[in-house]
Amino acid sequence: xxxxxxxxxxxxxxxxxxxxxxxxxxxxxxxxxxxxxxxxxxxxxxxxxxxxxxxxxxxxxxxxxxxxxxxxxxxxxxxxxxxxxxxxxxxxxxxxxxxxxxxxxxxxxxxxxxxxxxxxxxxxxxxxxxxxxxxxx
Numbered sequence: 001x002x003x004x005x006x007x008x009x010x011x012x013x014x015x016x017x018x019x020x021x022x023x024x025x026x027x028x029x030x031x032x033x034x035x036x037x038x039x040x041x042x043x044x045x046x047x048x049x050x051x052x053x054x055x056x057x058x059x060x061x062x063x064x065x066x067x068x069x070x071x072x073x074x075x076x077x078x079x080x081x082x083x084x085x086x087x088x089x090x091x092x093x094x095x096x097x098x099x100x101x102x103x104x105x106x107x108x109x110x111x112x113x114x115x116x117x118x119x120x121x122x123x124x125x126x127x128x129x130x131x132x133x134x135x136x137x
Contacts (some may be wrong), residue, residue, distance in 0.1 A: 003030040003115060007089040010067055011115050013093050014085075017062035018044045019065035019121045021055045024097060025124055027106065028115035040091040040115060045100040049080035055094050056083045063087065 023044035
């Protein structure tokens with residue numbers, strides 16, 4: 001079993017929205033064979049709480065406008081360190097980069113296939129220095 005077409009559509013819209021707000025290390029995993037509650041995870045991070053919130057706002061806006069999707073659950077918004085948006089088919093994790101390194105969700109889901117994203121999604125990252133210990137180091 002693989003992620004549904006709808007889940008892949010939501011992943012791409014969310015990843016593009018995150019990229020537009022300069023999110024770092026945007027990844028998407030097909031977790032459909034491991035979990036029954038969702039088909040895919042989108043992971044991304046930002047260097048500060050304010051940017052985490054901006055990414056969350058953009059993802060919600062774009063998924064609402066481009067895919068007619070609204071989250072059924074939101075967690076962590078008040079703290080702005082790790083916000084989870086649950087769209088049933090897709091769960092989006094927007095993390096402060098320190099929390100992303102600490103919790104290392106990539107390590108938990110490394111056996112799941114990556115959902116391919118356009119190269120342009122993470123293109124902006126090549127133009128600035130990376131934090132030591134970032135998820136892809």
